[in-house]
Amino acid sequence: MDTGTHFVMGIALGGIATIDPVINQDPLALEAVLLGTIIGSQAPDLDTILKLRNNAKYIRNHRGITHSIPAVLLWPLIIVGAISLFLPTVNLLHIWIWTFIAVILHVFVDIFNAYGTQALRPFSRKWVALGVINTFDPFIFFAHIVGIIVWQLGVAPHQAFIGVFLVVAVYYVVRIQMKRSVVHSVEKIIPDTTEIIVSPTFKFNQWHVAVESKNHFHVVRAVNGEIIIQDTFERKSLPKTPLMEAALIDDNLSAFLSFSPVYRWEIEEHSEFTEVRFIDLRYRSKGYYPFVAVVHLDHDLNIKNSYTGWIFSEKKLRKKLDILPS
Incomplete structure (x- = not known):
């Protein structure tokens, strides 16, 4: 609380x-x-x-x-x-x-x-x-x-x-009964569910739900008993590559992984660095996933900078990573 x-x-x-x-x-x-x-x-x-x-x-x-x-x-x-x-x-x-x-x-x-x-x-x-x-x-x-x-x-x-x-x-x-109702409703819509993580919101009848199925992650919103699937992502295992192994050493990323039970990851190549980003799927706000861990590595796999925490825009994230002047 x-x-x-x-x-x-x-x-x-x-x-x-x-x-x-x-x-x-x-x-x-x-x-x-x-x-x-x-x-x-x-x-x-x-x-x-x-x-x-x-x-x-x-x-x-x-x-x-x-x-x-x-x-x-x-x-x-x-x-x-x-x-x-x-x-x-x-x-x-x-x-x-x-x-x-x-x-x-x-x-x-x-x-x-x-x-x-x-x-x-x-x-x-x-x-x-x-x-x-x-x-x-x-x-x-x-x-x-x-x-x-x-x-x-x-x-x-x-x-x-x-x-x-x-x-x-x-x-x-x-509230316990309401959560159970949300879980049962999600199971009916996504029958191959393996795990359901429910997060209550500030509003009494609205819930954020992160769903793991055999091959996908589903981001769901429950509003007044209605189940709305907002996003679906393919589940991908972490690659056993030198790049990922170097990123996982970072303190910010390891802290994120120690806390987040359901996330997706992505890798983006840039001219001067490679970005490895992990995104917690439990939290979604206005189409954005604000709880992240980001690691930038140079071409020799040295960590240039990193960040983990709550961030609500790409511009602010770039400032945190010292890419733009603060």
């Missing part, structure tokens, strides 16, 4: 913590638990700072180790340890319990996005992505805002936010 939604979920969980008598009877404990649940709801996304280094580091590591089982156990200890320096008299065990729940909740809701997490590390590096909820879902965010307003109007926080959580839980069930 996005930062804002994690933040309001942290507030909501802090409000629910008032059902705990230890928290409810001590104003300092309530202050501490709100601090713990808010920070705990944000802590796993600390790896966002990797964007300051480069996209490759961010793509390879975001929602990776910081969302893993060891991290889920470690974050609450770090947070409560810091809180104890400022509020040493509160019951730290109860603060730890609610902070622990906040961290678990963060990782749990992230699993329902198309991006997913490596929540099973260290047992598996597989990305767990259910593709049910968009990274920012307006309904979930504003349901929590309503809960905060109701709390400020005088309703007991645990009552306000338990109500919000119940409504959101029902919403998740509805």
Whole structure:
């Protein structure tokens, strides 16, 4: 989920913590638990700072180790340890319990996005992505805002936010059923499907779908129950050539491949270099596929430059690759 939604979920969980008598009877404990649940709801996304280094580091590591089982156990200890320096008299065990729940909740809701997490590390590096909820879902965010307003109007926080959580839980069930319906509809239209990757969009009734069949990739859009095939590409194995082997060494391309489960590739010859481009088929915007990895190699197969990330025009991509003056 996005930062804002994690933040309001942290507030909501802090409000629910008032059902705990230890928290409810001590104003300092309530202050501490709100601090713990808010920070705990944000802590796993600390790896966002990797964007300051480069996209490759961010793509390879975001929602990776910081969302893993060891991290889920470690974050609450770090947070409560810091809180104890400022509020040493509160019951730290109860603060730890609610902070622990906040961290678990963060990782749990992230699993329902198309991006997913490596929540099973260290047992598996597989990305767990259910593709049910968009990274920012307006309904979930504003349901929590309503809960905060109701709390400020005088309703007991645990009552306000338990109500919000119940409504959101029902919403998740509805979204799961909607995704299943999309999958079944795609299977009817493309019967030789081997894998279907569904990505929810900002709009409630619209979904992006990347489909693998025996010989093709299909890019599909589901709108109000209607299945629209937008693009079809022939599946091609990666060539075992010196050019491709040299390109695959690049950090940007290897980061892309560590994250993207369904992609196509293309090679384009230029006078001064050869371009190798990988295109993630899960994302399509106005006829353009914005998540790419591009490597330029000279005629001696040395890497001249490369890029991976989100880009929404060829002109901007060329600027990133230093082909045009920035």
